[in-house]
Amino acid sequence: MRRIAYFLVAVFTIVSCSKEKKKEVVVPEIKEEIKKPLIKFGYNLDNYFIVKDTVKNGDSFGQILDENGVEYPVINKIAENIKEVFDVRKLRAGKEYTILKSKDSSQTASVFIYHQDKINHKIIHFKDTIKASDFKKQIKIVEKTASGQIESSLSKAIDDQGLSYVVSNELSDIYAWTINFFALKKGDKFKIVYEEKFIDDTIYAGMGEIKAAYFEHGGKPFYAFNYMPDSTKRYTEYYDEEATNLRRAFLKAPLKFSRISSRYNLRRRIAYYGNKIRPHYGTDFAAPIGTPIMSTANGVVVKSERRGGNGNYVKVKHNATYSTQYLHMKSRAVKVGDVVKQGDVIGYVGMTGNTSGPHVCYRFWKHGKQVDPLREKLPAADPLKDSLRKPYFHYIKPFKEKLDSITFEKEVLEFAELK
Numbered sequence: 001m002r003r004i005a006y007f008l009v010a011v012f013t014i015v016s017c018s019k020e021k022k023k024e025v026v027v028p029e030i031k032e033e034i035k036k037p038l039i040k041f042g043y044n045l046d047n048y049f050i051v052k053d054t055v056k057n058g059d060s061f062g063q064i065l066d067e068n069g070v071e072y073p074v075i076n077k078i079a080e081n082i083k084e085v086f087d088v089r090k091l092r093a094g095k096e097y098t099i100l101k102s103k104d105s106s107q108t109a110s111v112f113i114y115h116q117d118k119i120n121h122k123i124i125h126f127k128d129t130i131k132a133s134d135f136k137k138q139i140k141i142v143e144k145t146a147s148g149q150i151e152s153s154l155s156k157a158i159d160d161q162g163l164s165y166v167v168s169n170e171l172s173d174i175y176a177w178t179i180n181f182f183a184l185k186k187g188d189k190f191k192i193v194y195e196e197k198f199i200d201d202t203i204y205a206g207m208g209e210i211k212a213a214y215f216e217h218g219g220k221p222f223y224a225f226n227y228m229p230d231s232t233k234r235y236t237e238y239y240d241e242e243a244t245n246l247r248r249a250f251l252k253a254p255l256k257f258s259r260i261s262s263r264y265n266l267r268r269r270i271a272y273y274g275n276k277i278r279p280h281y282g283t284d285f286a287a288p289i290g291t292p293i294m295s296t297a298n299g300v301v302v303k304s305e306r307r308g309g310n311g312n313y314v315k316v317k318h319n320a321t322y323s324t325q326y327l328h329m330k331s332r333a334v335k336v337g338d339v340v341k342q343g344d345v346i347g348y349v350g351m352t353g354n355t356s357g358p359h360v361c362y363r364f365w366k367h368g369k370q371v372d373p374l375r376e377k378l379p380a381a382d383p384l385k386d387s388l389r390k391p392y393f394h395y396i397k398p399f400k401e402k403l404d405s406i407t408f409e410k411e412v413l414e415f416a417e418l419k
């Protein structure tokens with residue numbers, strides 16, 4: 001890259017004894033071309049011939065180096081020497097690589113750079129000495145804000161704003177315990193403060209964390225702020241504006257996106273059974289066949305079998321009080337005795353047993369009796385330590401102000417009409 005630098009030098013001559021400016025001399029502009037060396041991956045690329053290519057199906061490290069003039073005994077030595085850092089058999093088709101060759105007539109290859117992704121690179125140096133190292137590009141994080149309103153679905157609202165689908169997944173994770181994402185309403189709104197990652201200042205490298213979010217569901221506001229409750233453990237949690245952990249011991253639903261097709265109802269009458277009362281002890285979540293079913297809380301699998309009307313089902317015991325059960329699976333992904341964490345996939349939606357369509361019948365047991373989980377006041381996860389409340393409120397203040405300053409077009413219009 002060539003850059004032109006302008007030098008403008010002004011020289012003042014001051015007669016010191018009289019302390020008065022006598023003469024001002026302006027030296028004319030000097031234009032000078034400065035060529036900035038192109039340093040990448042720690043090498044001055046101006047000193048090399050550069051070969052850039054992509055690993056093709058069937059390509060091997062040996063074959064690529066061979067084609068670039070490295071002899072097989074040398075290639076074997078390289079592979080052997082660097083295997084601790086980089087297994088050359090792991091080159092994957094579709095990944096890019098760069099080879100640096102000397103600029104003399106021999107054009108000897110001396111560096112192989114494997115680009116694992118936009119950020120991570122392996123550098124294999126084999127001139128004089130052989131060594132391999134990891135090279136991580138510097139990432140610049142830019143904070144951004146976005147907002148949207150739900151007309152038909154959250155994913156459409158997110159798409160309309162030009163946001164990544166990752167945002168809808170993240171939002172559904174953040175609010176998995178507080179908002180029924182399977183029952184969003186038209187007019188629900190969201191605002192987020194999030195991060196975007198860039199390499200070399202300009203290359204987009206994906207979304208970072210959602211630092212703060214606001215979700216208005218059915219007219220009710222739900223704030224969420226990302227905060228590290230324990231700096232030694234390096235994990236973050238989302239808390240609301242009152243420092244309450246948004247995470248609960250149980251998820252609201254065993255599926256990420258779905259709708260409730262039938263609620264827990266002890267007085268349900270079914271025409272098929274002559275309008276007799278056939279209580280429904282579960283909550284049915286309809287979703288396409290094959291949709292992953294998650295355990296709604298940490299626990300141990302106590303049943304995983306196929307039986308009668310339940311079809312393929314799994315039962316998880318969470319503690320002395322609670323167990324949950326998931327029916328009509330297409331297939332089960334866990335066996336009795338498996339330890340599962342909240343959100344772990346335990347099976348897939350199907351229609352085995354007594355069912356007229358693909359859904360999961362979610363049954364919630366409390367002290368051995370089936371209850372309605374949507375009406376239960378479920379235990380919250382770890383609260384924020386008292387000593388962290390003050391720093392937390394201090395930390396979230398600018399984020400809350402930022403969220404509150406985002407207005408929706410409609411609100412602005414209404415405000416304008418009022419004036």
Ligand SMILES: [Zn+2]
Pocket residue numbers: 262280282283284360361362
């Ligand atoms: Zn059911």
